[in-house]
Structure formats: C-alpha cells, structure tokens
Amino acid sequence: MIPLERIRAAAERARPHVLRSPLLPIEGAxxxxxxxxxTGSFKVRGFFAAALALPADRLRKGLITVSAGNxxxxxxxxxxxxxxxxxxFMFDTAPRPKVEGVKRWGATPIFMPRxxxxxxxxxxxxxxxxxxxxxxxxxxxxxxxxxxxGLELLEEIPDLARVVxxxxxxxxxxxxxxxxxxxxxxxxxxxxxxxxxAMWPRVFEAGGPVTVKPETIADGTTGPxxxxxxxxxxxxxxxxLVVAEPRLKAAIPELAAxxxxxxxxxxxxxxxxxxxxPPGPPTVAVVxxxxxxxxxxxxxLSS
Amino acid sequence: MIPLERIRAAAERARPHVLRSPLLPIEGAxxxxxxxxxTGSFKVRGFFAAALALPADRLRKGLITVSAGNxxxxxxxxxxxxxxxxxxFMFDTAPRPKVEGVKRWGATPIFMPRxxxxxxxxxxxxxxxxxxxxxxxxxxxxxxxxxxxGLELLEEIPDLARVVxxxxxxxxxxxxxxxxxxxxxxxxxxxxxxxxxAMWPRVFEAGGPVTVKPETIADGTTGPxxxxxxxxxxxxxxxxLVVAEPRLKAAIPELAAxxxxxxxxxxxxxxxxxxxxPPGPPTVAVVxxxxxxxxxxxxxLSS
Numbered sequence: 128m129i130p131l132e133r134i135r136a137a138a139e140r141a142r143p144h145v146l147r148s149p150l151l152p153i154e155g156a157x158x159x160x161x162x163x164x165x166t167g168s169f170k171v172r173g174f175f176a177a178a179l180a181l182p183a184d185r186l187r188k189g190l191i192t193v194s195a196g197n198x199x200x201x202x203x204x205x206x207x208x209x210x211x212x213x214x215x216f217m218f219d220t221a222p223r224p225k226v227e228g229v230k231r232w233g234a235t236p237i238f239m240p241r242x243x244x245x246x247x248x249x250x251x252x253x254x255x256x257x258x259x260x261x262x263x264x265x266x267x268x269x270x271x272x273x274x275x276x277g278l279e280l281l282e283e284i285p286d287l288a289r290v291v292x293x294x295x296x297x298x299x300x301x302x303x304x305x306x307x308x309x310x311x312x313x314x315x316x317x318x319x320x321x322x323x324x325a326m327w328p329r330v331f332e333a334g335g336p337v338t339v340k341p342e343t344i345a346d347g348t349t350g351p352x353x354x355x356x357x358x359x360x361x362x363x364x365x366x367x368l369v370v371a372e373p374r375l376k377a378a379i380p381e382l383a384a385x386x387x388x389x390x391x392x393x394x395x396x397x398x399x400x401x402x403x404x405p406p407g408p409p410t411v412a413v414v415x416x417x418x419x420x421x422x423x424x425x426x427x428l429s430s
Numbered sequence: 431m432i433p434l435e436r437i438r439a440a441a442e443r444a445r446p447h448v449l450r451s452p453l454l455p456i457e458g459a460x461x462x463x464x465x466x467x468x469t470g471s472f473k474v475r476g477f478f479a480a481a482l483a484l485p486a487d488r489l490r491k492g493l494i495t496v497s498a499g500n501x502x503x504x505x506x507x508x509x510x511x512x513x514x515x516x517x518x519f520m521f522d523t524a525p526r527p528k529v530e531g532v533k534r535w536g537a538t539p540i541f542m543p544r545x546x547x548x549x550x551x552x553x554x555x556x557x558x559x560x561x562x563x564x565x566x567x568x569x570x571x572x573x574x575x576x577x578x579x580g581l582e583l584l585e586e587i588p589d590l591a592r593v594v595x596x597x598x599x600x601x602x603x604x605x606x607x608x609x610x611x612x613x614x615x616x617x618x619x620x621x622x623x624x625x626x627x628a629m630w631p632r633v634f635e636a637g638g639p640v641t642v643k644p645e646t647i648a649d650g651t652t653g654p655x656x657x658x659x660x661x662x663x664x665x666x667x668x669x670x671l672v673v674a675e676p677r678l679k680a681a682i683p684e685l686a687a688x689x690x691x692x693x694x695x696x697x698x699x700x701x702x703x704x705x706x707x708p709p710g711p712p713t714v715a716v717v718x719x720x721x722x723x724x725x726x727x728x729x730x731l732s733s
Contacts, residue, residue, distance in 0.1 A: 149452045151466055162690045163454055163463070224687065380724055384527065387465045387720035389690040417690030421683055425731035428724045 128362050129271050129302065131309035137176035137268055138275030144175045144208060145275070150283050151386050156401050156410040157284070158386055159276060162394050162417030166228055168347070169273060169299055169415050170201030170263075176272025177261050178205045186211055189258035193217075193248055196225030197347055197416050198263035203234030214258065216244055222346060224418050245351050264296025265355050273299050277306025280411055287314055288408030291368070293396035293415050294318040294327055296350035297360050303413070304363035317404075318364040319396045321345045321375055326352065327360060328367040343372060344423070347393030347416055368400040375399050379427045382414065391419040431665050432574050432605065434612035440479035440571055441578030447478045447511060448578070453586050454689050459704050459713040460587070461689055462579060465697050465720030469531055471650070472576060472602055472718050473504030473566075479575025480564050481508045489514055492561035496520070496551055499528030500650055500719050501566035506537030517561065519547055525649060527721050548654050567599025568658050576602050580609025583714055590617055591711030594671070596699035596718050597621040597630055599653035600663050606716070607666035620707075621667040622699045624648045624678055629655065630663060631670040646675060647726070650696030650719055671703040678702050682730045685717065694722040 146165065151158040161169035178190060189212035192202040199215035206213030213234035217226065218241045229236045239247065247253075253260035261269060280287055280303075290307060292300040304316040320327055323343030330337050330352060341349035370378075375392060378399035382390045390398070397412035404410065449468070454461040464472035481493060492515035495505040502518035509516030516537035520529065521544045532539045542550065550556075556563035564572060583590055583606075593610060595603040607619040623630055626646030633640055633655060644652035673681075678695060681702035685693045693701070700715035707713065 146452060146454070149449060149463075149466060151449070152468065160452075160466070163452055165455065167690050383692045383727065384724055387470050387692040389686045389692065421687055421731045424686065425728040428728035428731070 128308060128359070129267060129274060129305040131306065133267070134271045134274035134278065134302065134306045134309070137180070137271035138278055140179040141172050141175035141272050141275060144205070145172050147279060150411070151388070153385055155406050156412055158388070158398060159280065159411050159413045160386070160388050161276065162388055162390055162414050166197070166200040166204045167416055167418045168197040168201065169276065170197045171204060172275050173269035173272035173298060173302070174198070174201040174205040174261060177266050177268035178209055180268045181259055185259050189213055190261055191215070191253060191256050191258040192261045192263050193244060194263050196221045197418060199236065200225060200228035200232070200418070202261060203229045203232035206234060207232040212258065216247065218244060222418065222420050224420060228418065264298030264350060265353055270298045270302040270305070273302030274306035276413065277303040281307065281310055284409050284411065286409050287411065289315045289317065289404065289410040291317045291319060291397040291400055291410065291412045293345070293348055293393045293413065294320055295348035295393060296353065297327070297356040299413070299415060301356070301359045301363050315365045316363060317366045317368055317400070318360070319368045319370060319400045320348055321372055321392070321396060322369050323372045324349050325369045328369055330357065331367060343392060344375060345392035345396055347391060348396065368403055370396055370399045376427055379419070379424065383428065388414060389417040389419060389424065390414050391416050431611060431662070432570060432577060432608035434609065437574045437577035437581065437605065437609045437612070440483070440574035441581055443482040444475050444478035444575050444578060447508070448475050450582060453714070454691070456688055458709050459715055461691070461701060462583065462714050462716045463689070463691050464579065465691055465693055465717050469500070469503040469507045470719055470721045471500040471504065472579065473500045474507060475578050476572035476575035476601060476605070477501070477504040477508040477564060480569050480571035481512055483571045484562055488562050492516055493564055494518070494556060494559050494561040495564050495566050496547060497566050499524045500721060502539065503528060503531035503535070503721070505564060506532045506535035509537060510535040515561070519550065521547060525721065525723050527723060531721065567601030567653060568656055573601045573605040573608070576605030577609035579716065580606040584610065584613055587712050587714065589712050590714065592618045592620065592707065592713040594620045594622060594700040594703055594713065594715045596648070596651055596696045596716065597623055598651035598696060599656065600630070600659040602716070602718060604659070604662045604666045611666070618668045619666060620669045620671055620703070621663070622671045622673060622703045623651055624675055624695070624699060625672050626675045627652050628672045631672055633660065634670060646695060647678060648695035648699055650694060651699065671706055673699055673702045679730055682722070682727065686731065691717060692720040692722065692727065693717050694719050
C-alpha cells in the first residue's frame with residue numbers, strides 16, 4: 128500500500144486545486160460526490176499531486192497521459208492550470224463530453240483503437256516522447272493524490288466502517304484504501320465493477336490475468352489488467368461486488384432524483400452496489416465521476 | 431434587514447442538520463450548490479433555524495406550513511428529524527417529486543387551488559390550527575436561517591463582489607443579503623426572476639403590488655406579493671435581472687453538463703442570468719434547489 132505520509136504530502140500538493148467534495152447523506156449511507164470536482168471526476172486529485180511532484184524543468188516540458196476519458200480531462204486541466212503543454216492518447220470510442228473536456232483545456236487528443244492503445248501502453252512507448260508521462264492509474268503519486276479522499280473521509284466520519292468504490296485501473300481504490308487502512312485497518316474497503324466488465328473479480332477468482340470484452344455503460348472502468356495493480360489491489364480490497372448493468376442504468380436517475388448529482392456509469396457503480404450490503408455500520412459510496420453523454424442521461428431518466 | 435447576530439444564531443441552530451454546500455467553480459463565477467441540501471433545496475436552513483427557535487412545548491405540538499413544494503419538504507424533514515408532527519398546505523399543481531418528498535418524511539399534504547391557498551394565507555387562517563405555523567418565506571427566523579449561506583460565502587470568498595439569487599417569496603435573498611451587507615455592504619446582491627413570472631421586477635417598477643399569472647418552469651418562484659417582503663427586498667436587492675424562459679430551459683442541461691448538479695427551474699435562474707453580467711469581479715450564483723420532474727429534466731437534456 129502507499130504509505131500514509133506520502134498520501135498526506137500528495138493531498139497537500141493537490142489541495143489548492145481540488146474541491147473538498149461534499150458528503151451527501153442518503154438512506155443508510157453517504158455519498159462522497161467526487162463528480163463535482165473540476166473536470167467532473169476524482170482524477171484531478173491524482174494528476175495535480177503527480178504533476179506538482181515533478182521538478183520544475185520536467186514539468187515545463189509538459190504532460191502526457193493515456194485515458195478512457197476522465198484522466199485525459201484531468202491531465203489537460205492540470206496542465207492548463209499549471210501553464211504547461213499536454214497531449215493525451217484516448218480510446219477512439221471515448222464519449223464526446225470527455226473529448227470536448229480535453230480540448231476545452233487546450234490539450235491535444237490523439238485517438239487510437241483500444242487494443243492498439245493498450246499495446247502502446249504495455250510497450251511503454253511513452254518513453255520516446257518529450258513530455259513526462261503520467262500513468263493514469265499506476266503512477267504512485269497519482270494514487271497517493273486520490274488517497275486524499277480517504278483522509279477526508281476519516282475526518283468526516285470518525286466511526287466509518289465501510290467504503291464502497293468503483294474500480295477501473297485500480298488507482299482510486301488503492302489510494303483510498305491506503306489512506307484508510309494506514310490509520311484504521313479495520314475499515315472494510317469494497318471494490319465494485321459492472322457485470323459488463325467484471326475483470327477484477329474474475330482476476331481474483333482465477334488468480335491471474337483474464338481477458339474481458341467491455342460491454343458496460345461504465346466506460347470509465349474498462350481499464351486493462353496490470354500486474355502492479357493486481358498486487359496492490361490484493362492488499363487494498365477486502366471484498367468485490369458486481370453490479371448488473373440494468374441495476375446500474377437505474378442507479379443513474381436515482382442519484383439525480385435523490386442526491387441531485389449527475390453520475391456517469393462508473394460514478395453510479397458504488398451507489399448501485401449498496402443494496403447488496405446488509406444495513407448497519409456507517410458506509411460511504413464514492414461517486415467517482417459525472418461525465419455522461421446528456422442524451423444517454425436523458426434516456427435513463429425517461430425509462 | 432435581519433441583524434447579523436440573529437443570522438449567526440439561526441445558522442448555528444441549523445448547522446448540525448444542514449450541508450455546508452460546496453462552492454463549485456465554473457467559467458467566470460462560482461455556484462453555491464444548495465440543491466445538494468437534504469430535501470434538495472436551501473429551505474432546510476430556514477426551517478431548522480425556525481423550528482429550533484420554538485419553546486419545546488410549542489415545538490412538540492408540531493409544525494404547519496404552506497408551500498409551492500420545497501418549503502413543504504423542508505418542513506416535513508425538519509419535523510421528522512425533530513420527532514414532531516407536520517402538515518403542509520400545497521398548491522394542487524405542486525410537482526410530483528415535491529409531493530412525494532413531503533410524504534416520504536411522514537407529513538400530511540393538504541392540496542388547495544393556488545388562489546384559495548393564497549387567500550387562506552392572506553387571512554392568516556393558520557391561527558386556528560393547533561400546530562405552530564412557520565411562514566415559508568416571511569418568518570424572520572426562516573429568513574435568518576437562509577442567511578447562513580451568506581455567512582459561508584463571506585468565509586469562502588474574501589473578495590466576493592456580486593451574488594446572484596433566484597427570488598420567489600423573497601426569503602432566500604433577504605437572508606443572504608442581510609448576512610452579506612451586515613459585514614460588507616458594498617457586495618452587490620442581484621435578484622432574478624423568469625420572464626414567465628417577473629413579479630418583483632414589475633412591483634419595483636410600479637412601486638406597489640401587481641398581479642402576474644405564472645407561466646414558468648421555475649415553479650419554486652411563483653410566490654405571491656407580500657407587503658413585508660416588499661419592504662425587505664427594497665433594502666436587500668441592489669438590482670433585478672429577468673431571464674427569458676428559453677434561456678432558463680437551456681440552463682438546466684448546462685448545469686448538469688458543466689457542474690454535474692441537477693437544478694430545478696428556480697435553481698437554474700441565477701446561473702442562467704450570469705450571461706447578463708459583465709465579466710470581472712468574484713461572483714456567486716446560488717443554485718437554490720434541484721427538485722425537478724425527471725421527465726422534464728430528460729426533455730431539456732434531449733433538446
């Protein structure tokens with residue numbers, strides 16, 4: 128796990144640039160509304176923490192990342208805020224709001240088919256580029272930055288017992304779990320994926336890599352298997368939950384109606400999984416992001 | 431205006447029961463996201479402040495209010511939280527989510543046509559009821575409770591220059607303006623209504639009562655003329671803005687896309703009016719509530 132001191136330092140670097148996200152009470156739990164962050168997801172926490180850990184001369188040359196969408200926007204926004212250039216490699220299937228988000232902050236998106244992009248990452252092709260590559264989920268400073276959420280939760284709910292977190296690459300849950308377990312190891316950390324891309328639950332069943340074709344509205348969770356993250360998740364995640372796609376689709380309008388927040392597929396996963404838990408101890412569901420296509424949101428609201 | 435000390439005391443009473451709402455940065459302004467409050471609107475601030483100002487024996491007999499919807503929900507929620515009974519008189523046109531919100535908290539809604547209900551209020555018929563009547567916008571303790579928003583803004587933005595607030599009965603803007611001007615009279619407070627119910631701007635043009643038929647999606651702003659509020663608004667509001675209905679309808683999906691919050695018509699008014707202001711000094715738009723019919727929200731997202 129990431130040491131607590133490293134998380135504290137990362138969260139402190141990111142703090143001037145990110146929102147202390149509100150904790151919204153719902154029946155039987157609370158929502159940590161990370162969808163309200165600048166660029167609409169928790170990713171700004173990690174990217175500011177990582178960018179601001181770079182020596183000034185390296186930062187000046189700019190940032191580069193690869194992303195299903197939200198890391199791209201966060202990297203672009205951090206680069207814009209810090210006044211440095213930025214390029215992002217994106218899946219060519221990235222939802223329009225996420226692509227527009229990247230362009231809005233003056234960064235250059237570069238589109239590649241999913242398989243090709245995953246191969247580019249696996250071969251560490253970024254080493255050939257002049258900018259500093261920030262890995263969207265495996266960079267330890269990015270993970271440490273996300274851990275800021277855990278530090279806030281410890282302050283906000285002294286008797287916190289369970290935290291439910293959507294999982295894609297695994298950076299968010301690793302950061303949160305490291306922060307929580309570094310102070311209170313007894314807090315249960317639950318990872319959630321959709322049954323349309325239940326890669327990690329299957330990996331842990333199989334004991335090693337599996338290949339899963341994504342068929343989910345939680346596009347933000349379709350990151351690939353990564354051996355480093357496998358080791359980290361083994362330490363961090365106490366239990367895995369899988370949410371059926373129809374339940375996930377219903378959860379988005381529920382969040383709009385009850386909590387007044389817009390959640391994307393990945394963002395609604397933890398909330399959608401709450402019904403699987405016996406009621407009882409103080410529980411938080413992390414709403415990780417809100418970058419959903421308006422037409423898709425409209426269709427869920429109407430159905 | 432309401433004295434600053436009274437606002438501080440009211441905000442302090444309400445504090446354990448309300449959210450410190452986040453300040454969400456958008457281009458050229460910040461949003462005070464009161465739609466994230468319990469029951470989906472700022473009204474909980476005032477109703478908790480007013481209920482907790484009552485002597486225990488009066489509080490025990492219960493609360494009664496009259497409301498277009500959000501005050502009803504807030505009153506029901508406050509009564510539920512404090513363990514006392516509650517009845518609410520509502521327009522028979524109140525949107526379904528607002529009626530359901532009242533029932534969810536165990537209160538009894540009583541439906542009346544708008545004209546009849548306004549006459550009931552004007553004749554102060556509530557004096558015949560056993561419960562304590564909390565006026566939804568003219569009760570000084572309710573107004574003082576809403577002022578808590580102003581106190582938070584003063585802390586959050588030390589160089590705050592302009593605050594834009596949707597206006598219905600006038601309680602919200604009176605509370606906020608009292609808090610702001612009690613500390614920094616130079617802060618400009620702007621009131622907003624829709625051109626589908628621009629009652630207050632017309633009242634101030636005419637110098638006295640006018641009758642306006644509501645034709646707006648901002649159902650939360652269709653409160654009646656009230657002589658006490660006229661006097662208070664005269665002191666509190668520096669300038670009036672009127673938003674055209676088509677602009678208001680566009681503002682709701684914009685808020686969902688950029689800020690990831692669900693706003694009802696009234697809730698989107700201040701944001702919708704920002705385009706009328708020259709860019710420049712630190713400006714806040716209050717997003718007052720988010721209780722919108724999902725089908726209506728879907729239709730705005732699709733158009």
